[in-house]
């Protein structure tokens with residue numbers, strides 16, 4: 001018999017509920033059984049002592065004996081002893097119940113392991129052509145799309161993610177596949193594995209996320225990058241560093257070519273990310289020069305698409321979620337600042353092309369179609385078709401005022417340019433967020449079912 005994953009979860013929840021009910025029932029007894037045991041105890045205590053089945057959870061109700069002692073002027077110490085014993089028994093019962101839940105959990109896992117899984121049909125590559133590829137941050141929004149692409153090509157993919165902004169759900173369709181491995185790992189710590197290529201994407205990318213813990217953002221982009229470049233050096237792997245359009249800061253050159261050195265506030269709220277990525281680039285070229293590491297640097301411009309986090313906080317997800325719920329669309333500042341939005345599949349194509357190329361200088365990967373944030377808000381409101389108002393909130397500190405990539409380099413050296421028009425990409429993204437909202441509304445309506453024994457202990 002084959003159960004769906006959802007069915008298995010329901011079975012597990014049902015099992016846990018049954019065990020808990022049994023524990024409670026046996027431990028404290030129902031009012032009816034308490035009365036019954038009281039009556040039997042006073043009638044025939046000896047028979048009860050010998051014949052009562054204590055079972056695994058079923059301690060005998062102690063009240064009758066205590067009551068008798070009190071009548072005889074029984075000692076308080078005896079009562080305390082009885083209560084201590086009772087507490088011990090309950091602790092043992094609780095412990096036993098937890099053990100049983102753990103056993104149930106293992107059984108479910110075992111059963112889940114027996115379910116034959118269906119995976120997308122990946123291309124078969126022979127040993128010579130198949131690469132082992134590490135993707136740091138591979139459970140994140142962009143990383144998981146790259147995982148799909150490389151898996152479908154027939155490569156072996158190893159994802160290392162600390163799940164700060166990444167989610168297992170983004171790659172769960174590959175779990176168990178012979179070419180796929182998921183490692184829970186924070187790249188600020190070294191990683192010792194053998195790989196041919198490294199796509200180093202690990203870092204929070206949304207401004208509210210990277211500003212949440214600026215020190216950690218800096219460590220991820222500096223120590224993390226050193227670890228990945230060190231790994232590339234040790235095993236002779238090619239490494240692609242995910243840099244960003246934010247290295248240009250609030251640019252005074254427009255559009256931004258790779259030769260522009262940028263205009264970054266080194267002590268502003270965005271500096272942890274901007275400067276972190278700038279150091280990551282510096283490190284890459286230092287390792288290339290000094291240690292002969294084969295590096296690629298992609299400067300990624302604003303990207304959107306399915307698998308963005310509901311709490312991502314960036315403009316695309318905020319506006320779509322607000323429009324879908326008929327809430328006000330929150331425009332920060334006048335809305336005259338501009339951005340250029342690329343669909344995630346275009347970015348993945350660009351990164352793969354860059355890795356495959358011989359070009360070692362930084363390359364902008366972005367869609368050069370530029371829009372004001374006000375225009376963008378209107379496009380989303382109209383495409384979603386809701387009744388949202390567009391409201392103006394205070395401007396964000398150091399918010400870049402104009403941003404548009406010059407992609408001549410990518411065109412020349414990678415033969416790459418974006419193909420997905422905004423309208424088309426938005427249809428897929430809006431659809432994705434519509435489902436995510438339905439999903440989160442559904443789970444809020446349902447009763448919480450603890451998924452692990454740790455949750456039960458809390």
Ligand SMILES: O=c1ccn([C@@H]2O[C@H](COP(=O)(O)OP(=O)(O)O[C@H]3OC[C@@H](O)[C@H](O)[C@H]3O)[C@@H](O)[C@H]2O)c(=O)[nH]1
Pocket residue numbers: 205206207244245246300301302303313314315316318319330331332333337339373396399400
């Ligand atoms: O609800 C919102 C969110 C954002 N915005 C505005 O929309 C513009 C875009 O903001 P986002 O937060 O989406 O992203 P930013 O362009 O500021 O930063 C991004 O740059 C490129 C990538 O490297 C990163 O993903 C991210 O740092 C900004 O002007 C911002 O102020 C709103 O008007 N309303």
